Amino acid sequence: MAGTDRKRDLIAEGPAIVLVEPQLGENIGMVARAMANFGLAELRLVNPRDGWPSEKARQAASKADHVIDAAQVFDTLEAAIADLNFVYATTARERDGFKPVAGPVEAGRTLRAKFRAGEKAGILFGRERWGLKNHEVGLADEIVTFPVNPAFASLNIAQAVLLMSYEWMNSGLADLNDTAFSHNDMRPATKAEIFGLFDHLEEALDARGYFRPQDKKPKMVDNLRALFSRRDLHSEEIHVLRGVINSLDRFSRAMPRGSGSPDAGASQPLKDERREG
Incomplete structure (x- = not known):
């Protein structure tokens, strides 16, 4: 992959990405690739339609094998998030009075604060065609929604995961300046x-x-x-x-x-x- 430095250690920390009843293996693979791009590694699948493991997912992951290999499969959403302390549900629309609503930037900062406090967090993503059901959103602590064109608000699942993964990493760039993005193998000139x-x-x-x-x-x-x-x-x-x-x-x-x-x-x-x- 262009731009990949194989000499660096993989960043693998942060919230779990939970896909509820994902349909296509290719979409799961693209989600894994998006996660790996921004340092996330914990992928949880609830009832993947086409089963698991999936060779199509591995191919679409474009070498994000560490995410694919560690993916966990659950029969129910409740089981998938049982060990988490805090959960965001992603939706394409706000649900008035239902849950606190945050944008992706605010959500990224909140997730970073939870991580620093030692809490386990997760982000729920729904089905490719219609997202999360109301009772599934009800299991989350808060909602995160994206500022998209209201006349064309449809994001595919990999795009949605990419946005949240980016905001997760962006919220912690100060922490990473001494590791992933620094010249830590170079000596300052005298x-x-x-x-x-x-x-x-x-x-x-x-x-x-x-x-x-x-x-x-x-x-x-x-x-x-x-x-x-x-x-x-x-x-x-x-x-x-x-x-x-x-x-x-x-x-x-x-x-x-x-x-x-x-x-x-x-x-x-x-x-x-x-x-x-």
């Missing part, structure tokens, strides 16, 4: 490394006549240093940048790598290709 990069770049540009007119060189140097000081560089990134500068020192457009002697190429004066004006 000031000495950054100063070395500045000096290396200035020397390379000076040799090519970049700083013209000479009286503007101090300001141009200041601008370059400000550019590379905008963000926190890592040691590995400094190494990459200095490798680029070394390549520019060694090869020119007139004598690129592989066209002749590198030393000869490096000794040739470089054509000033900067645009005037």
Whole structure:
């Protein structure tokens, strides 16, 4: 899958996703894929119409096998949520006076707070064609509904799960900054490394006549240093940048790598290709 980093540990925590009487294995597989995208792993199925396990579900899951393999099947909704402390029911419409209603952003934050407090939570999703029945919604603590086009409010089950899974992960990005989304395998660059990069770049540009007119060189140097000081560089990134500068020192457009002697190429004066004006 594009963008997947197999070196990272899977994030697998958070609320259970409960599908009530899902019909097609393909839909269950797409739900599993959506869950895996956003760090959810606990899938519970209530009376899947076409039975379980399902090869069609595994194929549609697109390598989210950890979700498919751990899926649990229940005969009743009551059994599927018996061990949970808090449950959301998803609906396409609000049911006035029936249950407290939240949007997906608020629901994601609530679920995150429950998780941090050590409570087990779940989100109910109904059948592909008509969703949850009233008595099934009645088993939940609150309702979550999506702000969709009222003239076309139909979401398929995988879309609905994707929205809630996203809001779950989004609610905890601050917690993940030191794990899944950080450069935790990279060492921040020292000031000495950054100063070395500045000096290396200035020397390379000076040799090519970049700083013209000479009286503007101090300001141009200041601008370059400000550019590379905008963000926190890592040691590995400094190494990459200095490798680029070394390549520019060694090869020119007139004598690129592989066209002749590198030393000869490096000794040739470089054509000033900067645009005037």
